[in-house]
Amino acid sequence: MTLTDQQMTLLLDLRHDLHENPQVSEHESGTKERLMHFLSQHTSVKIVDKGAYFYAVKDEGEKETLAFRADMDSIVNSHFVAHHGCGHDGHSTILCALAMLLDKEKLGRNIVYLFQHAEENGVGAKQCCEMLKEAKVDRIYGLHNWPHLTKNTAHFKAGTLMCASSGLKLHFEGQQSHASEPEKGKNPIYAIGRLVELWRPLSVFHGYSPVEFAGEKFDDMILATIISTAVGEDNFGVSPGEGDLNLTVRAARSKDLNHLIEVMLKQAQTIAKEEGLKLEHSLTDTFPDTSNSISEVKRLGKIFSSAGLAYDLLDEPIRSSEDFGWYTKEIEGAFFFLGDGDYAELHSDDFDFPDDEIPYGLALFAAIARAKD
Template sequence: MKQENLEKIIAFRHVLHEHPELSNHEVNTRKLIKEFIAQNMSGYLVFDEVSWLYCMKPYQPTKQTIVLRADHDAIMNSSNTPFHGCGHDGHTAILLGVMLEEEGRESEYNVIYLFQPAEENGSGAAICKPLFETYHVDKIFGLHNMPNLRKNIIYYRPETVMCASVGYRISLTGVQSHASEPEKGLNPVYALSAFAKSIEPLAKQTGFQPFTFANKHFSSLAMITIIHVNVGSLNFGISPANGEICLTLRAAKENELAVLEEYVRSYFEGLKGKFKVSIEEFDRFDENYADPSLVDKTVRKLKAAGLEVEELSEPIRASEDFGYYKKFAPCMFFFVGMGTCPSLHHDSYVFDDEIIPTAVCMFETII
């Protein structure tokens, strides 16, 4: 990168870092992005779609179109305060850095720079669907910084890059009774406990190897994590009627996530003769899948440009809503290593500005 551009981008990343906003509330963040573009670039059209935005040079219908995507939402820390604990401030800075570097250059592609909201809750990619209904997009690229991978190395993987996942909240309503007469009521704790015990093997499936659970065969990782359980209240005279359990279901393959979902739903729907049952769904993430042909072609180009590139031996267990974009065009998702540092979402995590030039160079090479 030009030193002047790098200094601008680092300074702007620090501004974003000081103004974190949660998913679906990134109003000031988008204002800051637009102000930076207006103050530093004149060669791009800025399309403000209210809850998201994208930029491009004048569209030429005879050219193929590629999308480069960055997210810009923040998360909560353990003190219940918003902070950029996942590095989306860095992702946004990187994309703006590419725009600065590419402003005066011609490309054989239309390049759309997509600034996406709400990645953390899985809703942001779908919000940006109108972009893909407006333009025929041929390829889509995204990235994530990654602590504890070698610094300034670009990591990739064909096929499954990150897992599919979904959150469930299941509520049971039985019959309340006096604590001295529990037989006269219907306490949901035993049904919830039996379910929790039944899925305990799925909390131990941490590898991407085939296995069998409940007579269902899984070709790769599939797991369920219990994130919350609540039954009754601190009242020693009552056998409670109400209980709930919250789960994160996760699988390397979307079709196998569906198998987990069917197991959970059928278990609780089977209780409807006794309990009132409510099942709510949250934060659905599609499998983040990289097109093998695009991966092969892109990796060869990156290596030819002298960038250090390494293939991941297995997918990342976490989810990323970038996986939604495979509905529209071949996709490829990268990780840029940040070296030894606190993990994503840790209270002490801070994006490392030293990886910005590597990430910008990667996207420039792709363009």
């Protein structure tokens, strides 16, 4: 079965509607309503509303259940306005297309269509993991379009596909003093400066291989990027007493990410104590590594080959993060890229999901859903 021209027109209209009405992470109520309404109008799936997100079920009363996931939140552009600059409007449209395509087919398995909120800040997938047991999902699959990878081709690899990362926020509290008597205060700028220089080696990418830092061993790539610093204001009579240092910490593997954060916090605490400062920290936008098992990579290769669909095995992970990894820490599944070819960068103001990729994304998902394995 294939979709009719009329159905494809409906899907393109949906994609454009989503693109024109973007909503950022944890504020996707309107997007969710649009998607639920579309499915209720054009398929016979059972919709399960979970508040922040929803899923839809094609229940054939079979033992095996596969899930397919799409994210639905947007980013903000350089003008701080909501913008679908990561392609999630396209991902959601592909999943709606899959529901339409398979609606009347007998597959011999149940299918769950998961429409996830809050991917961009790493919150959504961890919350959605509850539905894996609720819907008795055996395996889960997801995709993401990616620029500069061969178009009309699926791209994936065994092991880490996308890296783990977390925002690390450090707040230093010292003692404010008059600018003419800085020795009477505790200005955190010196502790921040020492840490920035201490962590400078972490800003250099050395590839994917074991590495050492601060006398500690890590199994694979680690990185840390300074995002912002803040100390005082434009008040030239005051030596400030508070300051902040914010970083994104990254690693090819979640265990290395956690280890690196521990090492950095110990270093920060030591320097804060030496400078007579109090230190508070918090983590935000935390993502696991998104990895594929060897068995799932073999499964995808076999399925795509049998369906005549092009695929490519990547040599290295992509350094950015994706919260799909929370699912595959619970059950089997796989994640892959849908190549955009020579196209606008993700998260740029110019990005608009290419409509001509919807049929190929649909074909990849449909091949998995229909596979007899």
